Amino acid sequence: MTECLLNIDLGELPDEDERLYALAHVANIACGAHAGDDASMRRALALCARHGTRACAHPSYEDREGFGRRALDVTPQVLRQQVAHQCARLARLAREERLPVGYAKPHGALYHAANASPALARAVVDGIVEALGTGVTLxxxxxxxxxxxxxxAGLGHAREGFADRGTLPDGSLIPRGQPGAVLTDLAKARENTVRLVTGGGVDTVCVHGDTPGAVELAREVRTTLEALALPLESLGDGALRLVLPAGIERRAARDVLHALEGVVDAVVTEEHACVYFDPDRPPAEPRLALARLLREPVATQATTLVTLRVRYDGPDLEKVSERTGLCVDAVARLHTAREYTVRCVGFLPGFAYLGELDPRIVVPRLPTPRTRVPALAVGIAGGRTGVYPFASPGGWNLIGTALDFTAFHPDRGAVLQLGDRVRFERVD
Known part of the structure; x- marks a missing residue:
């Protein structure tokens, strides 16, 4: 799915929250007609530069009293001049910040009036081009x-929908002042965002900076957009694979996905999750469950610290020593010196991928895997270490043998679970 951007109308209020700039992909900056002045535009542009937010000119009818939300009787010729003046004013200040103005969006009543009138639309676009050139996106x-x-005019066009506005049955916005016109409920904003994005009809979703609770609304929409942008792959009729967002707690992700209605199992790896479900009861959008988890972390069960006794007698220990330039004792000492975390469980029942390995003993996998690795062999490869629960083929460097450890119980499953902590204790 192509990334859908969050745009926020900004530069309009004296007490504007800086967090809105951090949440917005695009900041629609008032250019002085309905709100704003040079000082507010400079502040908005500086915040865009600070947070990596794209600047957008937000011209309007010259109507500060009505906040640009009243349709005015302006000829196309005058409107073009007004739009060009406003956009040029912002562009001049943006050059001081060395920040490009890559977008333009009419504000309020002008947005709707121009969209209904080809003459006004041409005037708006011509004014934008006069001030900003043809490299901008409308x-x-x-x-x-x-x-x-x-x-x-050769401009780009980003199709817009609104997360914080109600709509009529024909899809048009409910006029301001009528019940349901402005939405402040987070669930409704999320519902609007999902509908707009999954419907494929928009490239950007708007939150108004003057809507009550704008920061919370913007955070909800931004998190939802990021979740919906995660790749999702169907694995037949009863399974989905999705990419996990950065920073998510893996055990909590597994629990949240497993709790979805219709899901029979959820498997989480270091970068992906697979959700298995009843084909007759597919789960609701699993990416939104992960988005909620990022937004509102949940407490998970306390992780277990497991100490594994190891005899460092592996057939690859000498080769690891040679490759790292360390003596055998140093390799063993570094392997036991830190606490590891179970990053994922897989490959074999009960095989836990443990990280992070000390960088000084990181070595690649064997060029040719062994056809048989003995049960309880301790291996390292890349930044991971682990214990083979059963005899099997394997390509890791074997440096030792775990003692008195059962990695998998047929009735209880894997002993080491996602997020558990592991230490190795050397036994001579």
Whole structure:
């Protein structure tokens, strides 16, 4: 799925929260007509630069009293001049910050009036081009006069939907002032975002900076967009594989996915999760469950610390010593010196991938795997170490043997679970 951007109308309020700039992909900066002045534009541009947010010119009818939300009777010629002046004003200040203005989006009543009038749409687009050139992207309704004018002028066009606005049955926005026009409920904003993005009809979703609770709404929408951008792959009729977002706690991810209705099992690896489910009861969007977990971490069961006794007698110990330039005792000492975490369980029932290995003893896998590795052999490969629970083929460097350890119980499953902690204790 192509990334869908969060755009936020900003530079309008004196007490604007900086967190909105960190959450926005694109900041629509008021250019002085409905709100803002040079000082507010400089602040907005500086915050864009600080947070890596893309700057967007947000021209309007010249209507500070009505906040640009009243349709005014302005000729196309005058409107073009007004839009060009506003965009040029922002562009001049942006050059001081060495920040490009790559987007433009009409504000409020102008947005709707121009989209309904080809003449006004051409005036808006011509004013944008006069001030910013043809390298900008116009943010606007998916269809209508603005989209047509942008295409005719050679501009990019980002189709927009609104997370914090209610819609009528025909898909148009409920007019402000009517019940349900402005949405502050996080669940409704999330529902709108999912509907807009999965429907494939938008490239960007808007949150208004003056909506009550804008920071929480923006965080909800941004998290939802990031979750929906995660690759999702169908594995037949009863399984899905998805990429795990960075920073997520793996055990909690497994538990959250397993708890989804219809799911019979969830397997989490270092980078992916597989969800197995009843084909007649497919789960609701699993990526949203992960998004909620990122937004609201849940307490997981306490992890277990397991100490494994090891005799360092592996057939590859000497080769590891030679490759690392360390003596055999130093390899064993470094292997036992740190606490490891179970990153995932797989390959064999009960085989726990443990990390992180001390960088000084990191070695690659064997060029040719062994056809048989004995049970309880301790191996290292890359940044991982682990204990083979059963005799099997394997390509890790064998440096020792675990003593008195059962890695898998037929009735209870793997002894070492995701997130558990492991230490090795040397036995001579």
């Amino acid at each position: 943010i606007g309704p998916p269809t209508g006069a603005l989209a047509d004018a942008a295409t005719d």
